[in-house]
Amino acid sequence: MNTNYNFNQLSERLSAKLTVNYENYLYFGGTAYLGIPQNKEFIEIYTEGIQRYGLNNGTSRGNNIQLAIYDEAEAYAAKLYGAEAALITSSGYLAAKLTVSAFAKFGAIRYAPNSHPALWINGDPGNQQDFKAWSRNLVKEINASNEENWLVLSNSLNNLHPEIYDFSFVNHISSTKKVWLIIDDSHGIGILNGGFSVLQNVPILPNIEVILVASMAKALGVDAGLVLGTERAISKLKQSDEFYGASPPAAAGLYAFMNGQEIYKKAYKKLQANVKLFGQLLPYDSNWLNTDGFPVFLNKEKAIEQRLLAEKILISSFPYPDRNGSILNRIVLSSWHDEVDILKLITALQFE
Incomplete structure (x- = not known):
């Protein structure tokens, strides 16, 4: 913006109203869709979690001393969002990176339009197509190809040019093809399908393995990352070095997530x-x-x-x-x- 004021060096909390240089502004930006960062009731629960678990937990998930809440929160999230199993990390970016890294060699890789950088393997795939046209062409390509295994990576929606993506195209993929579909639902979780996730909109098919990755820091207001998938997929991810060696998110945030529904x-x-x-x-x-x-x-x-x-x-x-x-x-x-x-x-x- 052409202004004498510096809006990218704020020293106050983001909320509906901001005060900059002694002037009051209404703020309509960011990703705190549910207003959780300034929700007094949620903050009270989060504070209870701090009192119970402390500010953070710097030990890895591979440590021999563990807090039970991490397994509890994963089981809770899986049941809440309709998945077999879940994995929780310190950020959505890490959740996506460890997932993509684990399955990158499964088969031919295709990116949906405007996929988030957290899903990229070798830089920007440069796909700016229309999603509907892309999905139609993808089905044709997969069905006509001799390649049996495919890895498809996509956001659940385009939050910049607002569009919620339709994944019903997977119904038209040949049953002889095996597809791993990784969907980044960072901007949809807590918002789509009555406040749940994109999983409710993806057809369940024996040849399509769906994995959802998401940042919990947007609508859900918790600094953590989430992966939802089958028991087999989550078990594989929990064997990864990234999961085993990384510190988990603050337990207090997960306590608030579980008790703040x-x-x-x-x-x-x-x-x-x-x-x-x-x-x-x-x-x-x-x-x-x-x-x-x-x-x-x-x-x-x-x-x-x-x-x-x-x-x-x-x-x-x-x-x-x-x-x-x-x-x-x-x-x-x-x-x-x-x-x-x-x-x-x-x-x-x-x-x-």
Whole structure:
């Protein structure tokens, strides 16, 4: 943004409202979709976890002395999200990297459009195609190929140009082919399918092995990474050096995750109400792009970030796909916004 203020050196917590240089701003950016980082009830539970387990645990999962909560949280997450088993790491990035590394040699590798860097094996695959067209072509390629084994890597959705991906295309893959499908659900977990994950939308087929990887630091508000899959897949991952040697996340965060489900549900309902209200009040304009239920609204109007800045409103605004690209402007709603915040945003968007 062209401003005299430095918004990337803040010294306060991120929330719906920010104070910069003694001026108050509304903030519609980030990935705290459920507002958990500032949820007082959740913080209370997290504090209980700190009192019980301390601030962190610097020992690896291979240590002979272990906290029971790590196995408990993995079993809890697997049951909650409908998987056979789960693995929890210190970050979503590590969860994805150890998973991709473990299965990289399974077969021919194909990347879906706009896959997250955590899924990359040898740098940016450079796929900017339309997801629907890509998936149709992928099915044709797999079915026509002599290659039997395939590794397909994809995000669950595009959070920049909002689109929730449809994985029903796997129904059309030949049953003679074996496919490992690794899906990064970092922006979907806690949001998709009534507040759960993308797993509920992926067909269950004997020849398709699905592994979900995710950061728990976004909607779920916990600094940890998660892998969901079959008992066989998770067992293999737990034999990896990355899992065995890395320190786990803070136990207090997992304690809050396990004991905060009612808070998540309440926050999810609040978020969906905010998305509905904003969508209903938003003036019709072809410059807007969003997808049902997801709290991100892309705007193509030139310099809209400057117009909103003049009204003391900050949005997500940065060059894409790299620092030399065009500015990508998105409004991100959260459960920490209230109706007054959204009405002020709507008024500013109509301001001429």
